[in-house]
Amino acid sequence: xxxxxxxxxxxxxxxxxxxxxxxxxRLFENYSQKLYRxxxxxxxxxxxxxxxxxxxxxxxxxxxxxxxNETSFQSYLFTIAFNDIRKHFNKKARDERYRTExxxxxxxxxxxxxxNPDFETxxxxxxxxxxQMPDRRKExxxxxxxxxxxVKDIAIEMYISPKTxxxxxxxxxxxxxxxxxxxxxxxxxFFYVFLD
Amino acid sequence: xxxxIDYKILQKFALGKYSLKDFKLVSRWxxxxxxxxDLKIAIQQHWYKFSEDFSGNEKDLTSVLNQLKQKIAKxxxxxxxxxxxxxxKFYTRVAAILLLPLILYSVYSTFQKVPAPEISSLxxxxxxxxxxxxxxxxDGSQGxxxxxxxxxxxxxxxxxxxxxxxxxxxxxxxxxxxxxFIVSTTNLDVQVLGTKFNVAAFPDEKVTExxxxxxxxKVNGYNGLFTVDMKPDEKFTYDKDLQSGTIQTxxxxxxxxxxxxLLVFRNEPLSEVLKxxxxxxxxxxxxxxxxxxxxxxxxxxxxxQIEEVIRLISLTAPISYSLNKREMGDDGxxxxxxxxxxxxx
Numbered sequence: 334x335x336x337x338x339x340x341x342x343x344x345x346x347x348x349x350x351x352x353x354x355x356x357x358x359r360l361f362e363n364y365s366q367k368l369y370r371x372x373x374x375x376x377x378x379x380x381x382x383x384x385x386x387x388x389x390x391x392x393x394x395x396x397x398x399x400x401x402n403e404t405s406f407q408s409y410l411f412t413i414a415f416n417d418i419r420k421h422f423n424k425k426a427r428d429e430r431y432r433t434e435x436x437x438x439x440x441x442x443x444x445x446x447x448x449n450p451d452f453e454t455x456x457x458x459x460x461x462x463x464x465q466m467p468d469r470r471k472e473x474x475x476x477x478x479x480x481x482x483x484v485k486d487i488a489i490e491m492y493i494s495p496k497t498x499x500x501x502x503x504x505x506x507x508x509x510x511x512x513x514x515x516x517x518x519x520x521x522x523f524f525y526v527f528l529d
Numbered sequence: 530x531x532x533x534i535d536y537k538i539l540q541k542f543a544l545g546k547y548s549l550k551d552f553k554l555v556s557r558w559x560x561x562x563x564x565x566x567d568l569k570i571a572i573q574q575h576w577y578k579f580s581e582d583f584s585g586n587e588k589d590l591t592s593v594l595n596q597l598k599q600k601i602a603k604x605x606x607x608x609x610x611x612x613x614x615x616x617x618k619f620y621t622r623v624a625a626i627l628l629l630p631l632i633l634y635s636v637y638s639t640f641q642k643v644p645a646p647e648i649s650s651l652x653x654x655x656x657x658x659x660x661x662x663x664x665x666x667x668d669g670s671q672g673x674x675x676x677x678x679x680x681x682x683x684x685x686x687x688x689x690x691x692x693x694x695x696x697x698x699x700x701x702x703x704x705x706x707x708x709x710f711i712v713s714t715t716n717l718d719v720q721v722l723g724t725k726f727n728v729a730a731f732p733d734e735k736v737t738e739x740x741x742x743x744x745x746x747k748v749n750g751y752n753g754l755f756t757v758d759m760k761p762d763e764k765f766t767y768d769k770d771l772q773s774g775t776i777q778t779x780x781x782x783x784x785x786x787x788x789x790x791l792l793v794f795r796n797e798p799l800s801e802v803l804k805x806x807x808x809x810x811x812x813x814x815x816x817x818x819x820x821x822x823x824x825x826x827x828x829x830x831x832x833x834q835i836e837e838v839i840r841l842i843s844l845t846a847p848i849s850y851s852l853n854k855r856e857m858g859d860d861g862x863x864x865x866x867x868x869x870x871x872x873x874x
Contacts, residue, residue: 353755354601354773358594365590371579374543375572379588387593394601411576415569419559426556433556436549447550450541455549 346406349397357397361390368414375418376425377453385421389413431478432456438506439513446513462512466505473498474505534558534571543575598771654680656696658811661788666692669703670710673788676808677731697729697808699785716769720747727785731808737767742781750774792830792838799824799846803870810835812866821848821872839868847873 340348340359348356365386372382392413400406436455440446449455463471473491476482477498484502488495535554541547542555558564656662656674665671667686674680678696686692690710702710704723712719714730716737724744730737739748741759748757748765755774757765764779786793792809794802800822803814812835816822824846830838839850853867 348755351753351756353750354598354771355755355757355775357601358598358773361590361594361597365593366587367579369588369590371576374545377545383590383593386590387597390593390597391600394597407577408573411573412569414576415572418572419565419568422556422559426559433549433553437553440549448548450546450548452547452549452552453545 342406346400349393350400352397357390357394360393364410365390368410372414372418376421378425381421381425385414385417388417429456431481432459435459435478435506435509439510442510443513458513459509462509463505466508470501470505473501477502532557532561532564534564534567536571536574539571540575598773601772650684651681652684652686659809661790668705668708668710670701672698672700673785674698675729675787676811694728694730696731697727697787699725699727699788701725716767717751718749720749721745725785727781734804735768735770737769738784739765740779740781740784742785748774790832792828794826794828796825796827798822799826799842799848799870802826802828802842806835806838810838812868814868814870816870818870818872821846821870824848835866843873849873 340356342360342363345356345359349360368389369382369386372385373379376382376385389410393410400409436446436459446455463474466474473487476487476490477484482490484495484498487498491498532554538547538551538554539558542551547555558568654662654664654674656676656678658677660676662674663671664674664680666682668690675697678694678698680698681693681695682691688708690705690708691713692711693713695714698712700710700712700721702721702723702725706722710721710723712721712728714728714737715732716730717739719726719728719739721744724746725742726744726746727740727742728738739746739759741761741763743761746759748755748759748767750756750767754772757774757776759765759776762778762781764777764781764784765774766777767774780795783793783795787805787809792805794805800816803816806812807814826842826846828841828845830841833841836852839852842848843850848870850871851869853869855863855866858864
């Protein structure tokens, strides 16, 4: 904003320490974009990155009396952000685990899957392939792989034999193998043409 | 198992160019507690190098800020309540202990001659609706009190130069190094040594405004909420709902022109124009069209009838107006005149 008087960071920090919401908003203006982009580069999720921004600034407000001076402000902000990003990242990696496991399994046959530099696209492809499965197979597959339920539990839950559950999962994996094999030829071509 | 962090892979990951293999590595660095310090250093390097230039491609984070403001605003009352409760408990105990000596003392003191305390009385200056009042204070300071505003001070005024303002006033304060002049309003204090400034603090409005014309003032929020040093030609606006303030550079004289019988508007939205005209002429405007409220105005009015003012405004904007008759309230007193503004069809 053009009209607003520009305070030095030092002044803003000492204002914030005394509980000034005005200073809080100026600091938000100065750092929220950087914080957002930075979080996005690790978490790859807009909503989660917004959460980080909110969380970091809320902690900044709650701990405003502990702020010292300008030199430590940037690193203070970073420390809160780092801990937050780390927490989110680990949770995300846990949620993603079934996908990486499936892709890893598929890479036994197609080693290129593991080194393909566009992991994000592979994940999207995997999800859309799972989505295209027949409803029943999809349900069984997700219960087993995503939710980690045992074959026996799924069988009881769905009133089917454990054998059927196993068959469906084998079918699903074969389908993924086939589709990824197909895609990889065109996929690799794509990467060789457009990267470097 | 501790594996060294490959900064290149981490960088590639942050840029979005990574494979399943890279992702597994990065996940391991993040997960492994023993790696935390190394990881922090690596990512911190990235943080300091991280460009702050997003080439105008900024993410709109207004909703994040608004949520934060709400959370922050909520935080306060809770603290106050707890504090009061504690004090109450504490005082009940203290009261119990002190009760006996107190009774003894009051018995004792009734038999003693106690000199009467100095009576401090309040002096009030009132400017009725539709009028402006010039005032002089015992310390030589003077100023103008706008329509529908009041000033209060105690007889000990010369000792502390503290004055309470409800509404709007323009002050020209006599310089005194030893005793600062303090204007108290509902939400903030303005502290000065000697200067000219305007304060608008109407209880029915959500913002309090301080405009500094000459000299220096300090604006203090209550409970140490904020402290702002103002320079000449600055306007400080405090929003009591958002509990936040902003400083703008303005032409200060424009904000005190009301004392000279002038209504000056420079590129101000119609909503603001009508608010000030309403205060001036003691009328109430009804304006339900948010688009029209944003129209900007530039105008100067001097000692004109309200009908003439509103007619002039309607000539320069796509609006029409209707002047309603003044209604009689239950108490037999006429209510404010209501003027309805709508888009010209």
